[in-house]
Amino acid sequence: MMLEIRDLYAAVEGSEILKGIDLAVDAGEVHAIMGPNGSGKSTLAQVLAGRELFEVTRGEVLFEGESLLDKSPEERAQLGIFLAFQYPVEIPGVQNLYFLRTAVNAQRRARGEDELDPASFMRLVREKARLVELDEKLLKRAVNDGFSGGEKKRNEILQMAVFEPKLCILDETDSGLDIDALRTVADGVNALRSPERAMIVVTHYQRLLDYIEPDRVHVLSGGRIVRSGGKELARELEKTGYGWIENRTAGAGS
Amino acid sequence: MSAAAIPADAVGLLAGLVRKLEADGPDWHAERREQAAACFERLGLPGPKVEHWRETGVSALAAEAWTEVVETGEDEGGTGWGDLGLARTAGGGELLVADGLWAGPLSAAPEKVAALALRHLGHVAPARSEPFAALGVAAAVDPLIVHVADGANPAPLHVVRHAPGAGEPQVVAAHLLVLAGRDARCTIVETHTAGKGAAHLGIPVTEIVAGHGARVVHTSVEALPETAFHIATLGIEQLAASRVVQHNLMLGGALARSEIHARLDGPAADCRLYGLLLARGAQHLDCRTVVDHAAAGATSHEDYKAILRDRAQTVFAGRIVVREGAQKTDARQQNDNLVLSREALARTRPQLEIYADDVKCAHGATVGRLDRDAQFYLRTRGIPLAEARRMLIRAFAAAVVGTIPHGRLRERLDAEIDARIPGAEEETP
Ligand SMILES: Nc1ncnc2c1ncn2[C@@H]1O[C@H](COP(=O)(O)OP(=O)(O)O)[C@@H](O)[C@H]1O
Numbered sequence: 072m073m074l075e076i077r078d079l080y081a082a083v084e085g086s087e088i089l090k091g092i093d094l095a096v097d098a099g100e101v102h103a104i105m106g107p108n109g110s111g112k113s114t115l116a117q118v119l120a121g122r123e124l125f126e127v128t129r130g131e132v133l134f135e136g137e138s139l140l141d142k143s144p145e146e147r148a149q150l151g152i153f154l155a156f157q158y159p160v161e162i163p164g165v166q167n168l169y170f171l172r173t174a175v176n177a178q179r180r181a182r183g184e185d186e187l188d189p190a191s192f193m194r195l196v197r198e199k200a201r202l203v204e205l206d207e208k209l210l211k212r213a214v215n216d217g218f219s220g221g222e223k224k225r226n227e228i229l230q231m232a233v234f235e236p237k238l239c240i241l242d243e244t245d246s247g248l249d250i251d252a253l254r255t256v257a258d259g260v261n262a263l264r265s266p267e268r269a270m271i272v273v274t275h276y277q278r279l280l281d282y283i284e285p286d287r288v289h290v291l292s293g294g295r296i297v298r299s300g301g302k303e304l305a306r307e308l309e310k311t312g313y314g315w316i317e318n319r320t321a322g323a324g325s
Numbered sequence: 326m327s328a329a330a331i332p333a334d335a336v337g338l339l340a341g342l343v344r345k346l347e348a349d350g351p352d353w354h355a356e357r358r359e360q361a362a363a364c365f366e367r368l369g370l371p372g373p374k375v376e377h378w379r380e381t382g383v384s385a386l387a388a389e390a391w392t393e394v395v396e397t398g399e400d401e402g403g404t405g406w407g408d409l410g411l412a413r414t415a416g417g418g419e420l421l422v423a424d425g426l427w428a429g430p431l432s433a434a435p436e437k438v439a440a441l442a443l444r445h446l447g448h449v450a451p452a453r454s455e456p457f458a459a460l461g462v463a464a465a466v467d468p469l470i471v472h473v474a475d476g477a478n479p480a481p482l483h484v485v486r487h488a489p490g491a492g493e494p495q496v497v498a499a500h501l502l503v504l505a506g507r508d509a510r511c512t513i514v515e516t517h518t519a520g521k522g523a524a525h526l527g528i529p530v531t532e533i534v535a536g537h538g539a540r541v542v543h544t545s546v547e548a549l550p551e552t553a554f555h556i557a558t559l560g561i562e563q564l565a566a567s568r569v570v571q572h573n574l575m576l577g578g579a580l581a582r583s584e585i586h587a588r589l590d591g592p593a594a595d596c597r598l599y600g601l602l603l604a605r606g607a608q609h610l611d612c613r614t615v616v617d618h619a620a621a622g623a624t625s626h627e628d629y630k631a632i633l634r635d636r637a638q639t640v641f642a643g644r645i646v647v648r649e650g651a652q653k654t655d656a657r658q659q660n661d662n663l664v665l666s667r668e669a670l671a672r673t674r675p676q677l678e679i680y681a682d683d684v685k686c687a688h689g690a691t692v693g694r695l696d697r698d699a700q701f702y703l704r705t706r707g708i709p710l711a712e713a714r715r716m717l718i719r720a721f722a723a724a725v726v727g728t729i730p731h732g733r734l735r736e737r738l739d740a741e742i743d744a745r746i747p748g749a750e751e752e753t754p
C-alpha cells in the first residue's frame with residue numbers, strides 16, 4: 072500500500088476537525104474525496120502535507136510503510152508527496168523560476184541525485200509549461216503574485232509535472248476554473264497518471280471527475296468518511312447533492 | 326536606549342575637541358566650522374523631550390570620555406566593504422580627474438570648485454538646526470569635494486570611510502560635498518567601517534547638490550562594529566528636473582541614526598529614497614527622513630525596509646512637507662518591517678504636512694513576521710525550512726536591494742541578510 076491512513080483525528084485550536092479517517096490508496100489508483108464545504112477535506116490534505124497548524128490527536132499515517140506524521144513538510148515532499156493547494160500562496164519577491172529550481176534541486180539533493188544543470192532545468196520547465204498551457208511570462212514573475220485564479224491552479228499543476236511526485240493530492244484544483252482551463256488541468260493530471268503514481272483528488276463537484284476518472288470515491292462529512300464507492304458514487308452525488316448527508320449527520324448528532 | 330539625562334559637560338567636551346583641530350583649508354571654511362561649533366553648543370545634545378529624538382536616546386554616547394577627533398582613512402581590507410570593484414578615494418590627498426570628475430580635499434580644490442563649495446558647504450545639510458550635523462561640519466577639517474562638470478558622466482566613485490580605531494574613544498569626522506552640474510551623471514558609494522574595539526562616534530555629513538537635469542545615485546553603507554555610535558546626516562538639494570536616487574543601508578553600530586533631509590527646489594525634481602536596516606543583538610537603528618516639496622510637480626518616492634532579530638530596535642520616521650504652491654506633487658512613502666523575534670521592536674512614524682490642495686500623497690507602514698503560509702508552501706515543495714526562510718527574508722529586502730546598481734554590493738548585502746537569519750530555536754509559533 073502506498074498510503075495508509077488509520078483512525079486519524081486532527082484538531083485546530085482545540086476543536087476537532089478530523090474524527091477518525093481510514094483510507095488506503097495504492098500505487099496506480101486515483102481516489103476522489105468529495106463532501107460538503109467545511110467537512111474537513113482541506114484539513115485532511117494539509118495534515119498529509121505536514122501543516123503544523125493542525126494537531127494530530129490520534130491515529131497514524133503510513134507512506135510506503137513508513138510513519139509520516141513525525142516528518143517535516145520538506146521531508147514529505149522529498150519522499151514524493153505533493154499537495155496542490157486549494158488556495159496557492161502568493162510569494163512576492165521570489166521569482167517563480169528561481170523557486171522551481173530551488174525546489175527541484177532540494178528534492179534531488181535529498182534523494183542523493185545531482186542537481187539539474189540550468190539548461191536541462193529550463194528545458195524541463197518549458198516542456199511542462201507547454202503541457203499545462205502556462206504562459207512562460209509567469210515563470211519570470213513572483214510566485215503566484217497577482218496571478219489569476221486559473222493561473223494559480225495551472226502553476227500548481229506545473230509544479231506537479233516538474234516534480235513528478237509519487238503521491239499527488241489535489242485540493243479543489245477545479246474550483247474557479249472555466250471549462251477550458253478545467254480541461255487543460257485535467258489533461259495535465261491525466262498525463263501524470265501512471266502505475267507507479269497515486270492520486271487523491273479532492274473536489275466539491277462531479278465536474279472534474281468527468282475528465283479524471285477515479286477508481287474510488289469517498290464522501291467526507293463532519294470529519295469522517297461516511298460513504299465509499301466506485302466512480303458511480305460521484306454521479307449519484309451529482310443528482311442527490313449533499314443534503315442527505317447533512318440530514319443524516321444532524322440526525323446522528325441530536 | 327534609556328532616556329537618562331545628558332551629562333552637562335558632554336557638549337563642552339565635544340565642542341572643545343573640534344575647536345582644537347588645525348585647519349588646512351581657506352579661512353571661510355575655518356569660520357564656517359566655528360559657526361557650526363557655536364551652533365552645536367547652542368543646540369546641545371538632544372534630550373528625550375525633543376520630538377524626533379524621543380525614541381533614540383544619546384545619553385550613552387554623552388557619557389563616553391571622547392579624547393580626540395580623527396578623519397577617516399583607507400580601509401586596509403578585512404571589513405569586506407573596502408573593495409567593491411569601483412574607483413576609490415578615501416578623501417585624503419588623492420585627486421581623481423577623469424571624465425569631468427574632480428574629487429579631492431577642499432584645500433586642493435580649483436578656484437571654480439572652491440567657489441561652489443563656498444556657497445554650499447555646510448548649507449545643504451541642516452547644520453543650524455540639527456546638533457550632529459553642526460558637530461559634523463565643525464569637526465571635518467578638510468572635507469572631500471566631488472564635482473561633476475555639466476553634462477559629464479564619470480565612472481562610479483567609491484568613497485571609503487574607515488576608522489582603524491586607536492584604542493582611545495574617538496570622534497570620527499567625514500564631510501563630503503557632491504556637486505553635480507547641469508545634466509551631469511554621478512554615481513557614488515560611501516562605505517563607513519571601523520576597526521573593532523575602540524569606542525567610536527561617527528558623525529559624517531554628506532551634502533548633495535543636483536543641478537538642473539542632473540542624475541545622482543548615492544549609496545551609503547554603514548557597516549560599523551556593533552559597539553559603535555554613528556549619527557549621519559545627509560542633505561540633498563535638487564534643482565529642476567534633477568533626479569536623486571539614494572540607498573541608505575544601515576547594518577552596524579550599537580546606536581546608529583541617519584537623518585536625510587531632501588529639498589526639492591525645482592519643478593519636476595525626482596527623489597527616490599531607499600533604505601534597508603538590518604538590526605540584531607541589542608542594536609538600535611534609526612532613520613529619519615524629511616522630504617520637503619518646495620516646488621511644483623516634483624516626485625518623491627520612499628521605500629524603507631527593516632529586518633530585526635534578537636532584542637534589536639529600529640525607528641523609521643518619515644516626514645513629508647508639501648509647501649504652498651507645490652501643486653501636482655506626487656509623494657509616496659512606504660515602510661515595511663520584518664520582525665524575526667519576539668523581543669525585537671520596530672517603530673514607524675509617518676508625518677505628512679500638506680499645504681497645497683492638488684497633490685498626491687500616499688504612505689503605508691507594516692510590521693509583520695515571516696509569512697507562515699509562505700513558509701509552509703515552500704516547504705511542501707521540498708525546500709528545507711532554513712532555505713525557505715532565507716528566500717522569504719531576501720524577498721522582503723529585494724525591493725530595496727534590487728534598486729542598487731552595483732552587483733558586488735548587492736551580493737555582499739544578500740550575504741549580510743543571510744547572516745541575519747535566526748536559527749530554528751528562535752522560531753516563534
Ligand atoms: N485554521 C483554522 N482555524 C480554525 N478552524 C479551521 C481552520 N481551518 C479549517 N477550520 C475549520 O475546519 C473545518 C473544516 O475545514 P476544511 O478542512 O477547510 O473544509 P473543506 O475543505 O472540506 O471545505 C471547518 O469548519 C473550518 O471552519
Ligand SMILES: [Mg+2]
Pocket residue numbers: 112113114157242243
Ligand atoms: Mg477545502
